[in-house]
Structure formats: structure tokens, C-alpha cells
Amino acid sequence: MTGHPRLILLDIDGTLTDGETRGLDLELLASLADLNRRARRRPELPAVTLCSGRPPAYVEAILQAIDGHMPAVFENGCGLYVPAGYGFLPHPAIGDGSVIEEAAERVRATLVASDRVFLQPGKLFSLSIFARDPADKPHLLAWTRAALGPLCSRVELIYAASCLNVMPRGIDKGAGVALLASHTGIRPEEILGVGDADNDLAFLARVGRRGAPANANERVKALVDYVSPYATGQGVRDVLRHFGVLDATKTASA
Template identity: 25%
Template sequence: MIKLFVTDLDGCISEPFRTPNWDAINRIRELNIESRSLDIIPPLTICTGRPYPYAEAVAQWLDIKLPFVFESAGLFHWDGHRFETAINTENGEMEPIRQMKKWLTQEVLPNYPGVNLEFTKMMDAGIVGPDVKVIEKLHGLILEKVKNDYPGMEVHATDISVNTLMPGNDKLQGFKLLSKALDISFEQMAYIGDSSGDVPALKKVKMAFAPLNAKDIAKKHGVVIQKKSTEAVLEAYQKIIEYNKSAGETQS
């Protein structure tokens, strides 16, 4: 049985810089609420590279009551409004991230109006902007910077963002925190993601999905839903419910 369905945000629950499909959002929310009374429906949560405020807002749309992952590897607990991370953010361990933010702010982004540093991020150096070609160019610049100055750090990109992370502080780490907090194994989880940053988690969960708009690297590691973004998340949710229903019938 799948006991937890996890979704990425950008490219999955919604398309960046566009109004969400509210009909699909509402149905996903309804299924999440129904999970509290029907065992075959797993509850929903989020794993995103986006900062905490953005993730919290979407979690409220979807009536998510479970902990959720932000910045790939930070876990927010509603109970006590607690944050949990695998990296100590106060002992100098994050200095490479601070230096990357300084470089981006002072030397790179002034040349690219319309692209912004994700200022509220605590654990990675993230930039975001609506122009895919500009993001691709910046992705190349950041990869070169990391190769020369911070080998070992991870760089993940989507069509609208580039994130630089400390080694191993990626979405797989976020899933480990979720697994421990909820006492749910990877074999009891499903995930839908659309970019390279989702691959570490897609490779580990029991059921992995990618929307039609996903990057090819994500599609290689999950069942491709022949719909885009929000509609794909909804269809994946329905497939998981059918899987659980069949599993329950087999056991009975």
C-alpha cells in the first residue's frame, strides 16, 4: 500500500508564473481531505526546492496537515511550527552557499534584469526568472562557477530556476526526513517530479511519476502521465488510489 503521496510544486502542482488550474487543485485537495477517512487514499504532502513561504502557501491551498519539504531538504512541522534540517546553518557549514549568493547578487544578476535571487532561502543559493533561455545561460555560468570554486556542490535546474546546494542536501535528504518523521518507508511512498532535482527521490520511491512537461531526465525515472502539471498530479493521485484498491482486494 502507498501511505504517502508527495508532489513537487513548479511544473507539477502548478506552472510557474501562471494561474493554476483551480478545478484540478480543488479535486486534489478533496482527495487529500478524503484520505483522513479512507485508507485507500494516501495523504498528500510537498517536496519542493522553493522556499518555505511559497511551500506553506500551497500547502494551505491543499489542506496539507503533514510535514512538508522546502528547499529540497528542509522539513516544516505544523506542530509547533518547527523546522528540521540535516545541515547546521549556524556553524559555518553553509559558507559556500553564502559565497554563492554574494557572487550571484554582486556579479551576475545585475546583468540579468528580471531574474532574482530567492531571498528567503536558508540552505541553498537559488535564482528564479520567467525567461527559459536566460535561465539556461545562467545554469551554464553557475555550473562553471561551482566546478572551479566549489567542486562537489550540487546544481539543479528547472525552466525557471537554478538551485545550488551543499553535497547530498537534495530531495532525497528531504524524503529521508519525511520518512523518519512519519514512520513511512520509501516502499510506501509515491512521488511526482519534473526536473533533475527530483531524480534522487524518484529513483527511491515505490511509485514514481513525471508529468508530460517534465524534463527527459525525470521521465526516465517515472511513469509519464500524458497530461501536464496539475492535471498530471491529479491523474497520478487517482492511479495511486487504484493501486491501493487493487492491493487491498488482493490481500483480502
């Protein structure tokens, strides 16, 4: 990809923020909101949106905080939140959702009932499984496989920074980017993506430019074009500067 990207696509937890329970970087959110306001005035400048595993309502709230107007990916590719018209569009491959409903029943009957895990509230089309004891996170994959049994062949199990996601088979953040591209007309190769964890690999592999904060795992670092020496929000600032987005936007709008 030559020139500046047409769209900036950010993961939330571990990238834009420090993760669950941690305070938000309000200065960074304000800077991204400024980029979005400038992009509305000058369509040739890139807007900023989100590609997150979080539920739709949370993605909506963070998109409001950055004054976003472009669609955002929620639940690791399960759908798009579209600010124009206040729309929530599930991915066409989701189907009737019965597979995830059955998976939730099995996880609740075994892992939740034994108080080893809890499920993140608010998910509509997927599951995010958290270990009660964070030290047990490495065991989540084996525990979940045992709980799901033959249902494993019909879902995807993908680690995020702090949990294990159970996804409908064929759905990931890469599928979310494809849906976003179809909805907006912006080609994946025109997108700059920033992420940190395994569930970001599928979308980072599709976009034209890729960056990661210092806290990203080694698989993400091996994939991206630039790894910031700074973690999370400071890393996002640095990645945007590295690719000329912040400076280019300020110069163009001066």
C-alpha cells in the same frame, strides 16, 4: 510496493502548478484537500504532501491550500515544514550555512550586478538563480560555475524547470525524502512521487512508485513507472487515477 501508497509526494512547479506567475488549479487543490481530509479520518488512506524547491513560506501556503497535515520538503531537501507545532526543520547536513552565504555574495557581485540573473527571494539555505532573459537559461550552469570558482566543489548545481539551484553538497530532494521518512516513519518505498525536472530525479529514485506529467523532461520520463499524456495539474490527476489513489479513496470513503 504492493497495495496503495501510504503517502503521495508532489513537486509544485511544473507538476502541481504551471510554474511561476501562472494561476493555480483551484479545482485540483480542492481535490487534494479532500484526499487529506479523508486521510485524517481514515489513516489507512494516503495523505498528500509536497517536495518542492520553493522557500518554506511558499510551501507552507500551498500545503494550507491542500489542507495538508503531513510534513513537506522545502528548498529541494534543505528542510521540512511540519504543520503540527508549526515547525521548520533544517536538514542536519546543512551546517552553519556559510557556504551558501558565500555563494550568494559571489553570484550577486557578478551575475546579479551585470543584470544577467536574479535570485528568487525567500530562500534560507539554498539559491535559485533565474535568467533575466529566459532564453539564457541554458547558460546558467556555465555562468554560475564561473562566478563560484573553487566554491563549486562545496555545492551542488541542479537545474529545475525554470532556474538553476545552488545547494549545499549532499543535499537534494532525495535527502529530503530520507528526512521525511525519518520524521514520519513512512518508508520511501511506501511513497508515490510525482515530478517533472532534474531536481526531482533524486527523490523519484528513492520512492516506491513514480509518475510524471507529459511536460516532464526525458530523464524524468525514463525513470518513472508511468508518464501521463497530460501536462502539469491534469497530469497529476491522471497519475493518481493510474495508481488507483483517487478511485480507491473515493470507494473507501463512500
